[in-house]
Amino acid sequence: MAQDRRRATHLSEPEWRPRAAEHRARADALTAGHRARRQRGETHAVEDFLFTYYSCSPAELRRWHPGAGIVLHGAAEERGAWRHYTTVDGTDARVDLTAYFAKRGGTVDYVERLLSATLERPPRFGCFGLHEWAMVYRMTPEELRHRSLPLRIGHRETDAVVESHPIACTHFDAYRFFTPAAGPLNELRPTRESQSAMEQAGCLHAGMDVYKWAAKLGPIVPGALLLDCLVLASDIRRVDMRASPYDVSSFGLPAIPIERPEGKREYARLQRGFTERGNGLRERILEAITTARRVHAAVAA
Incomplete structure (x- = not known):
């Protein structure tokens, strides 16, 4: 039994280095387009959002x-200088949970409460992505974010869609734009303070933000989980922009015409799939937090 516990908490170099290499290769593949465009001085109105709005x-x-x-x-040599890591026996390394919780404890508490x-809250599937339409309502062409x-x-016609549909956005970081x-x-008045009381899993922006919360938790989130969130x-x-008032066909993305019944049905169908995936990731993040708390308590004891 002691040997099994040791295997569960210690990884030899032949075990962890291939995992780290596979992770780097996967991360590079996911960011290849963005990195290439950045080198050429180009922008992408859809994909760059993941690297400009989010800070990772x-x-x-x-x-x-x-x-x-x-x-x-x-x-130890590789990770001894990494933030929130510490060396063990001069050669090994692990996450320093004492230092981590001293610095990030408030963030962990907030993310845990929010997720x-x-x-626990029932998801809502009737917003149809109208938040993106509300972000351009009554704007001139020169005022648009994606000119x-x-x-x-x-x-x-875009203004008419906003005026003829009920808008009930629950997400503060969408509503503030x-x-x-x-x-x-908007039927609701979301605020930063009310975020934990209003966030619901049917919201596409809340689903994207699962990546933000995973990134903010740093090294207690396993690498595969962070990339799954990305x-x-x-x-x-991509769906958010396909359902937006913008024409993204130049990026090979067909519109989801939420102003029509068939577009609403398609949006709600995709919404349900994202909700299921997002909730699975939320549960995995909460499991990572629980593990970190348990190990930290054991170390403190």
Whole structure:
């Protein structure tokens, strides 16, 4: 039994180095397009969002973390200077949970409350992505965030869609980008303070933000989980823009015409799939937090 516990918490170099290499290769594949465009000085109105709105860089994504409570043999030289790591017996390395919780404890508490509350709350599937439409409501062409993209049905028709549909956005970080004219049209008034009380898993922006929360938790989140969250955020971002008022056909993305019944049905169908995937990732993040707390308590004891 003692030997099994040792295997569960210690990884030899032949065990962990291939995992770290596989992680770097996967991260590089996921960021290849963005990195190539950055070198050419080009931008991408859909995909760059994942690297401009969210703060995790391609270099940070390449760093593989095993999670809390795992000792990596022979990793001291490589990881001794990494943030929130400490050396063990001069040659090995692990996440320093004492230092981690002293610095990130408040963040861990917040993410744990938010994700737990989101899992408990029934998802809503009736918003149809109108948050993106509210972000351009009554704007002139010069005021649009993505000025290189035309509006798919024109400015006047876009405004009419906003005016003819009920808007009930629950996500503060979407709502805060509503135009001044669109803000009062929202049935709800989400705030940063009410985020834990309003976040619900049907929201596409809440689904993308699962990646943000995983990244903010840093080394207690296993590398594979972080990249799985990035994949979900990328998939959601494409649907978010396909359902937006922008014409993204130049990127090979067909529109989801949420102003029509068939578009609403398609959006809700995709929403349900993202909800299931997002909730699975939320549960895995909460498991990583639970593991970190348990190991930290054992070390403190």
